[in-house]
Amino acid sequence: MTDTLTRPRQPSTTDPAGHRRAGLPVIVAVVLVAAAAIFPALSDYSTTYLFAYILIIALLGLSLHLLMGLMGVFSLGQAALFGTGAYAAVVVTEDLGLDGAIGFVLVAAVGAVLGLLMGAVTLRVTDLYLALTTLAVGYIFENVVRNSDWLGGPQGRSGFSIMFFGRSLDDPRLLCWIGLGALTLFLAVIASMRRSKIGRAFMATRESPMAARSIGVDARRYKLLGFTIAGAFSAVAGGLYSAWSLVVDPSVYSIDLTLSVLAIAIVGGLRSAPGILVVAAALTYFRNSAGDFGVSDYVLLVYGSLIVLSLRFLPLGLGGLASSPAVVRLVGRSGRRGRGGAA
Amino acid sequence: MTALLEARGLTRRWGGLTAVDEVDLTVHRGSLHGLIGPNGAGKTTLVNMITGVDRIDGGRVVFQGADVTGLAAHRLASRGMARSFQTSQLFEDESVLDNVMAGRHRHIGYRFPHTFFYTPKVSREERRHRTDVHAILRELDLAVDAHRQVSELPYGRRRLVELARAMASEPTLLVLDEPAAGLPGSDVDVLGEVLRRLRRNGYTILVIEHNIGLLMTICDRMTVLSEGRVIADDEPAVVRESPRVIEAYLGRTDDA
Amino acid sequence: METFVLLLAGGLVTGAIYALVAAGYAVLYTATGFVNFALGAQAMVAGYLTYAAFVDLPVVVRILIAVAGSVLLSVLSWVLIYRRVAEKDMLAGVIMSFGFSIVLAEVVQLVAGGIPRPARSPVGSTAHSLGPLSISNHSIAVLAVSAVLFALLGLVLSSRGGTAIRAMFQDKEMAETLGIPTHRVTLWLFALSGVFAGAAGVLAAPILSLSPHMGTRLALIAFVGAVLGGLGTIRSAIAGAVLLGLLEAFFAGYISSDWRATLVFGVFIAVLVVRPAGVLGRIATVKV
Ligand SMILES: Nc1ncnc2c1ncn2[C@@H]1O[C@H](COP(=O)(O)OP(=O)(O)OP(=O)(O)O)[C@@H](O)[C@H]1O
Ligand SMILES: [Mg+2]
Numbered sequence: 052m053t054d055t056l057t058r059p060r061q062p063s064t065t066d067p068a069g070h071r072r073a074g075l076p077v078i079v080a081v082v083l084v085a086a087a088a089i090f091p092a093l094s095d096y097s098t099t100y101l102f103a104y105i106l107i108i109a110l111l112g113l114s115l116h117l118l119m120g121l122m123g124v125f126s127l128g129q130a131a132l133f134g135t136g137a138y139a140a141v142v143v144t145e146d147l148g149l150d151g152a153i154g155f156v157l158v159a160a161v162g163a164v165l166g167l168l169m170g171a172v173t174l175r176v177t178d179l180y181l182a183l184t185t186l187a188v189g190y191i192f193e194n195v196v197r198n199s200d201w202l203g204g205p206q207g208r209s210g211f212s213i214m215f216f217g218r219s220l221d222d223p224r225l226l227c228w229i230g231l232g233a234l235t236l237f238l239a240v241i242a243s244m245r246r247s248k249i250g251r252a253f254m255a256t257r258e259s260p261m262a263a264r265s266i267g268v269d270a271r272r273y274k275l276l277g278f279t280i281a282g283a284f285s286a287v288a289g290g291l292y293s294a295w296s297l298v299v300d301p302s303v304y305s306i307d308l309t310l311s312v313l314a315i316a317i318v319g320g321l322r323s324a325p326g327i328l329v330v331a332a333a334l335t336y337f338r339n340s341a342g343d344f345g346v347s348d349y350v351l352l353v354y355g356s357l358i359v360l361s362l363r364f365l366p367l368g369l370g371g372l373a374s375s376p377a378v379v380r381l382v383g384r385s386g387r388r389g390r391g392g393a394a
Numbered sequence: 395m396t397a398l399l400e401a402r403g404l405t406r407r408w409g410g411l412t413a414v415d416e417v418d419l420t421v422h423r424g425s426l427h428g429l430i431g432p433n434g435a436g437k438t439t440l441v442n443m444i445t446g447v448d449r450i451d452g453g454r455v456v457f458q459g460a461d462v463t464g465l466a467a468h469r470l471a472s473r474g475m476a477r478s479f480q481t482s483q484l485f486e487d488e489s490v491l492d493n494v495m496a497g498r499h500r501h502i503g504y505r506f507p508h509t510f511f512y513t514p515k516v517s518r519e520e521r522r523h524r525t526d527v528h529a530i531l532r533e534l535d536l537a538v539d540a541h542r543q544v545s546e547l548p549y550g551r552r553r554l555v556e557l558a559r560a561m562a563s564e565p566t567l568l569v570l571d572e573p574a575a576g577l578p579g580s581d582v583d584v585l586g587e588v589l590r591r592l593r594r595n596g597y598t599i600l601v602i603e604h605n606i607g608l609l610m611t612i613c614d615r616m617t618v619l620s621e622g623r624v625i626a627d628d629e630p631a632v633v634r635e636s637p638r639v640i641e642a643y644l645g646r647t648d649d650a
Numbered sequence: 651m652e653t654f655v656l657l658l659a660g661g662l663v664t665g666a667i668y669a670l671v672a673a674g675y676a677v678l679y680t681a682t683g684f685v686n687f688a689l690g691a692q693a694m695v696a697g698y699l700t701y702a703a704f705v706d707l708p709v710v711v712r713i714l715i716a717v718a719g720s721v722l723l724s725v726l727s728w729v730l731i732y733r734r735v736a737e738k739d740m741l742a743g744v745i746m747s748f749g750f751s752i753v754l755a756e757v758v759q760l761v762a763g764g765i766p767r768p769a770r771s772p773v774g775s776t777a778h779s780l781g782p783l784s785i786s787n788h789s790i791a792v793l794a795v796s797a798v799l800f801a802l803l804g805l806v807l808s809s810r811g812g813t814a815i816r817a818m819f820q821d822k823e824m825a826e827t828l829g830i831p832t833h834r835v836t837l838w839l840f841a842l843s844g845v846f847a848g849a850a851g852v853l854a855a856p857i858l859s860l861s862p863h864m865g866t867r868l869a870l871i872a873f874v875g876a877v878l879g880g881l882g883t884i885r886s887a888i889a890g891a892v893l894l895g896l897l898e899a900f901f902a903g904y905i906s907s908d909w910r911a912t913l914v915f916g917v918f919i920a921v922l923v924v925r926p927a928g929v930l931g932r933i934a935t936v937k938v
Binding site for chain 2: 239240242243244246247248249251252254255258259261262263264265266267268269270276
């Protein structure tokens, strides 16, 4: 039962009243996605470029939302999946010469298989052991990549170009749209799972593995499923990163990345996808423009401090704050009536 | 009457202590079977072995005519065993409705691809199961709390939620570990009524209880454990008169 | 033969350093179930305090300051940072300690700069040769100091305090009803783990050279060692860490030093998959 970081004060998975209230969030989401899709067309190059990076980090943040927030699995394997996706994208598009439209499906498949393997390896361990096992996978991959001439050794690879539908992903607008597509797909999958059988199976396993088994949930199977999905999307994020940075080297496996994604997920609120998205945008913006403000030396310090402070004073993150009793009382009147009607 | 569950020679050891020692237990289809015994008699351990939560050191379990010894808990659950726990194992942060919906897991038919995109099929089925769950909640008088978070509920109502979750899986065998523990008297009566009604509706129930008054009035048959062994197995009226039971158990708790 | 002896000695020395940190982990874990990931960073801070901060003071004083600093960090971080969170959710506390170790590393980086700097051992690095073996003063010091510390730890644990610690791990509430002041014992244990981390830092710096992020790696590898032996008992955690040091040395010496990380973490994963309680540990029974 220790798998959950914190106990939220409000019910946070499936919307109890079901369909009647599903309308509004869906409309809001559609509007937001549409706005985000128009955004790259209207903004300048560097803003679009930053936006693409935010989308990549947001994908990783959501994979932690799935693993830690919904499944209650503390994974530090993001870097392993992300880095492998980054290399896989280069291999698939450059060495195999595939178009990204097919290539990224392959990258997702590679990530899914790797995620599945990580899930299988950690079936018998929980908590900190699981976290460090997944972290160890990242270290091993880094070591392997560093020693592989084929993948460029310590220098990595550069000078590749990743095409998508015959157009180069050099164009940050195209990158944004593809990133946005992946993010929207991931959000839709997560939202759908949360409201259905799988979401409840995750919830049951997270809250009480014993009770979960006793209602017929095969906890292992769901753990593997969650790892597979998280792996696929993390690898896609890595692939997009290759296209974004135009170089892949062993630093894609660095603990920096794991740390910043962990900070984003914790500060945003592990159980809150909107919270994570907002914080992903804010922190990535901070990180990217830290140089302009002359604070780039403080970036990691800020990330580490945020993890400590958030867990200490805001254990549910910003997303949890938004659903705290006071806020819910303010905005929740109409919702409550809706619930009553459905009961 | 046919036997729904037959345990033969079940044994569980903790280090030097034999918590359950060669226990035989037969639960007949459609019966309400009581399991009693002093603290530490091995009741929970026995039930844990039967429901696949705990390892079995010796003996066999036959359920619905099939040997299910050592099967994992989730497999037994999908074969129709459901249980509640002595110490609450509810999903505290979730609503009552979600807790009980989780209990329907094995009846929800749609497969993975559907769940990823919330297809109309999922939507339809979810709605149907939600209706079923509301019916269960109404039956246990929990409907008013359907959307409240479990951790907000008073103790007695949480015990009922645990019962509701087990019922939601429409089990062939319902196993309850001290469902009345800590309930105020009025709630115990409600619970007794609920158990009787379930039995009338065709449920087979194995219930562990310390409240002998309750068990005597509702059970068809009782098994008495003491120090890991069966010391009586008969109808309540007979068990009540058994000198071994009086010595091992009633003698000590009669005044309570 | 000569390589073998050299590798054996080298492995024992690095193993002893890992074991110091591993002992710090196990001391806390066996009593509280908490894994203080910041122990590595504390070691790093102790290293800087000894070799970079007060260069004008006599070395003995510097070492005392370093160990005291590590103890202080240990106790204060528990009281001010982890305790409230860890008592509710152990794992959240552990993640905090992970975050705190980054904070320590970054603060040191801001103050002292990120470039690795060499640290000269207070006992010098004169090499002695004994038959096929050539061993430096510092290596001897590492082995001697850690042996003394482990012996002292053994004495502490076989006293009444040791019984209290074991009782706490078995069942904290029960220990409290037996009149064991669990809060105070926990503070002492954090102090004790601080001593071990501090000693590890002082001893490791001349070998690894000082850098702000040396602690992260040390923390991780020592944890791997502790898990390899079994985190559940202090003795097996120490033995596991020494074993890992040896394994690493022989692997690097006979096979390849490029693939060291793969070996270390591969071993870690293999152990957890095959025998989560550690090769030397006993599987703890979990009460339902
Ligand atoms: N995980 C365990 N480890 C060691 N001993 C155990 C464990 N679980 C149960 N026991 C022991 O097994 C015996 C039977 O315990 P059990 O919980 O089955 O009794 P019970 O009849 O359910 O008692 P109660 O009425 O108090 O619930 C007890 O002596 C108990 O101490
Ligand atoms: Mg019991």
